[in-house]
Amino acid sequence: MNCCDYDCIQGRDCPARVAKAKPVMLAAEALPPSTWRLSLRVWTWWMLVAAVAVPYIPVLAYFALRE
Numbered sequence: 758m759n760c761c762d763y764d765c766i767q768g769r770d771c772p773a774r775v776a777k778a779k780p781v782m783l784a785a786e787a788l789p790p791s792t793w794r795l796s797l798r799v800w801t802w803w804m805l806v807a808a809v810a811v812p813y814i815p816v817l818a819y820f821a822l823r824e
């Protein structure tokens with residue numbers, strides 16, 4: 758409950774009204790490129806690379822070890 762829920766006398770720039778109009782911006786700022794998210798992306802990328810590369814290891818070993 759704030760002043761804008763009834764007769765607000767502070768106009769459209771009332772702090773309570775501005776705060777109510779801002780949640781989208783706050784949500785966008787709530788997800789900064791933190792170190793944790795960056796390392797998670799790097800980890801996910803390497804897991805993807807490993808998932809693609811690991812099945813080829815026996816093939817590469819076969820070509821590397823054959824004489």
Ligand SMILES: [Zn+2]
Binds near residue numbers: 762766768771772
């Ligand atoms: Zn107000």
